[in-house]
Every structure is written in C-alpha cells, then in structure tokens.
Ligand SMILES: Nc1ncnc2c1ncn2[C@@H]1O[C@H](COP(=O)(O)OP(=O)(O)O)[C@@H](O)[C@H]1O
C-alpha cells in the first residue's frame with residue numbers, strides 16, 4: 001500500500017467515524033419527534049449538515065402498493081414536490097420497480113439522462129442526482145427516503161459511506177414513521193368512537209323525548225277534545241244573546257290551538273296519522289313553488305334545482321309538505337330582514353331521494369345544532385321550537401334521515417333523505 005492509498009483509507013475511516021457520531025445524534029433527535037413535520041425537519045437538518053444535500057423528501061407506499069404518496073419534502077423543490085407530484089405511480093417507472101425489488105438504495109446520477117426515471121417528472125422538477133433509499137419496517141417496504149440535487153446544483157454523487165449513512169437513516173426514519181402511523185390510527189379511532197357515542201346518545205335522547213312527548217300529547221289531545229265537546233254543548237244550551245257566549249268562543253279558540261300543539265307533538269313522536277302513497281316528489285315541489293314563494297319575505301330569493309327526472313317516494317304528502325314548509329320558514333327566518341337565497345334541490349341516488357334546503361342566513365354554532373331537534377328548543381323570541389321537532393318526527397316515521405350542516409355566520413343546509421322501496 002503506497003502512502004496516497006493509505007491517506008485515502010485513513011480519511012475514509014475518519015469520515016465513517018464522524019458519520020457514526022452524526023447517526024447517533026440523529027437517532028436521539030428522532031426520539032422526541034411527534035409529527036411527520038418534525039420528522040422531516042430532523043431529516044432535512046441532518047442531510048444538509050452532514051451530507052450537504054439541500055433537498056430531501058419522504059414518500060410512503062400506498063396501501064395497494066401501486067403508488068407513492070408524498071409525506072413531505074424539504075428544500076427548494078419542496079413546494080413543487082408536494083403540489084405537482086403528491087402521488088407517483090410505481091408501475092410505469094422502472095426506477096421504482098427496481099427500488100422495491102432490490103434491497104439497497106438506488107442512485108441515479110443524472111435524472112435528465114436516465115431512462116429509468118419518468119422524463120416528465122425529471123424535466124418538470126429539474127432533477128439531477130437522485131438517491132432513493134427504501135424504508136422498511138419489519139422487512140416490509142413502507143416508503144422511501146430521497147435526497148438529491150436540482151438544476152443549478154449540478155450532479156453530486158454520494159460516497160459509499162454516505163450511502164451507508166442514508167441507509168441507516170432510512171431505518172430509523174421507518175421506525176418513527178411506523179410509530180407515528182400507529183398513534184395517528186389511534187387518534188382517529190378514538191375520534192370515531194366519540195363521534196359514534198355522541199350520535200347514539202343523541203338518538204337515544206330524541207327517542208325517549210319522543211316517547212314522553214307522544215304520551216303526553218295523546219292524553220292532552222283527549223282532554224282538549226272533551227273541553228271542546230263540553231264547550232259546544234254549552235253553546236247550544238245558551239240563548240244566542242247570552243253574555244257567556246263570547247267567553248265560550250274564546251275558550252274554543254284557545255282549546256283548538258292547544259289541540260294543534262298536541263297534534264304537532266304527536267307528529268314529533270312519530271305517532272301522527274299517516275296516509276302514505278307513492279307520488280312524485282319532484283312534481284309536488286314544482287307545484288308548491290308558488291305557495292312557497294308567497295310565504296317568503298321579499299328579500300329572500302328561492303332557487304329550485306329539481307332536475308328533470310321524476311323522484312317517486314312512498315310518503316304522506318301532507319306531512320312532506322309540512323316538512324318542507326318548516327324547513328323553508330326556518331331558512332327564511334335565518335335570513336331575516338337582510339337579503340338572501342334559499343336553494344331547494346333534489347338529489348336522486350340509487351334507492352333514495354334527498355331533498356336539500358340550503359340558506360345563506362345566520363347559520364348556527366355546534367352547541368345550537370346539537371339541540372335543534374329537541375321539542376321546544378328555540379333561539380327565537382317568538383319561536384315555539386316545534387318546527388324541527390316535528391320535521392324530525394315525520395322523517396323518522398317515514399324511515400328517512402335528516403342531517404344538518406351549518407356554521408355560525410355562513411348559512412345552513414338541511415338534507416332530508418327518503419328511502420325508495
Ligand atoms: N336554517 C336555519 N338557520 C339557522 N338556524 C336554524 C335554522 N333552522 C333552525 N334553526 C335553529 O333551530 C331552532 C329550532 O327551530 P324550530 O324547531 O323550527 O323552532 P323555531 O323556528 O320555533 O325556533 C331555531 O330557533 C334556530 O335556532
């Protein structure tokens with residue numbers, strides 16, 4: 001061995017030693033990483049300082065293993081990577097097939113002149129040297145760590161020990177990515193569980209409220225029928241100029257209002273009378289246009305998007321009209337004195353028809369949304385809080401579903417789905 005060979009060996013050994021230290025440091029940094037963003041920052045800092053490459057990126061393998069999707073990227077090309085190539089297909093690109101079938105890293109000296117890489121991507125990115133290191137977890141491919149140079153930087157090949165370094169980095173990165181994925185899955189499951197729980201709770205609450213309201217309304221209705229009957233009898237026996245007749249008229253009027261209220265509650269409880277048959281909802285809405293427009297204040301425009309296809313449903317048309325009028329009235333009240341638009345549209349999906357009532361009114365916050373279907377819940381000074389309660393009862397009695405989407409200050413959208421049998 002001559003002295004130059006010896007010097008080269010020594011410098012390479014020293015370099016390896018230094019890289020080993022950096023690797024330990026990198027490993028320590030990764031321990032406290034809590035997000036993909038922090039992960040990439042750690043990678044980028046290390047790659048820049050230790051290897052001198054300005055750009056780095058991490059792609060993960062999609063579940064079907066047919067493409068890569070960008071987890072994140074750093075450096076001058078980061079924005080372009082993330083916006084132009086959020087996913088890259090694997091099948092047509094030789095380099096990626098090679099990467100997935102081989103074991104080690106893959107170095108493309110100059111992407112501008114290498115057929116293994118997609119020309120479109122190479123040109124768009126101005127890519128030059130590309131180093132892709134497979135990331136594996138428990139011997140499964142999960143993604144790749146990439147570093148490289150772009151247009152003005154020219155080509156820059158890594159030394160052997162630098163490639164080793166990247167491979168070691170990729171191992172640690174894979175472990176962290178795996179850990180992050182698991183805690184992400186956990187969080188999502190926890191969120192879904194809570195969402196489900198709250199929806200069950202909501203359904204249960206409405207169910208028991210419905211039962212109670214139904215029971216009370218039924219009894220009240222009977223009692224008021226008796227009052228009305230007695231009043232009628234009294235009217236008959238009194239002479240036509242009897243001073244108590246006025247009182248009886250007022251009594252009858254109020255009792256009738258009470259009956260109406262009780263009927264609304266019965267409907268809410270899903271116990272209202274039904275007269276179901278098959279009819280075309282599209283046609284019904286078309287015919288209701290005039291009536292609907294007439295009830296709306298002048299500043300409120302009504303837009304109909306009903307399509308051309310008939311939308312037959314099995315339902316009680318009287319109750320369906322009531323649902324629509326209630327939703328429309330609420331929408332108009334949400335718009336109030338100002339100008340606004342209500343959009344009424346029909347969406348036919350296989351097996352169901354969805355009526356969507358959307359307004360540009362005041363909207364509501366999440367807390368309000370939780371309670372709008374409760375009987376007697378209202379935020380309006382003159383409201384009775386029975387509109388949506390009976391809408392809910394009717395829809396439920398029809399085996400349908402109702403959903404609301406709204407944000408305070410930006411309108412509300414009610415979607416009512418009726419099943420077609
Ligand atoms: N389109 C809507 N935009 C904003 N808030 C709404 C809308 N529809 C209903 N709400 C809210 O739901 C509450 C209950 O509505 P409802 O049951 O019809 O009773 P009421 O109209 O008598 O208040 C309303 O007071 C209002 O706070």
Ligand SMILES: [Mg+2]
Pocket residue numbers: 326329330386387388
């Ligand atoms: Mg209302």
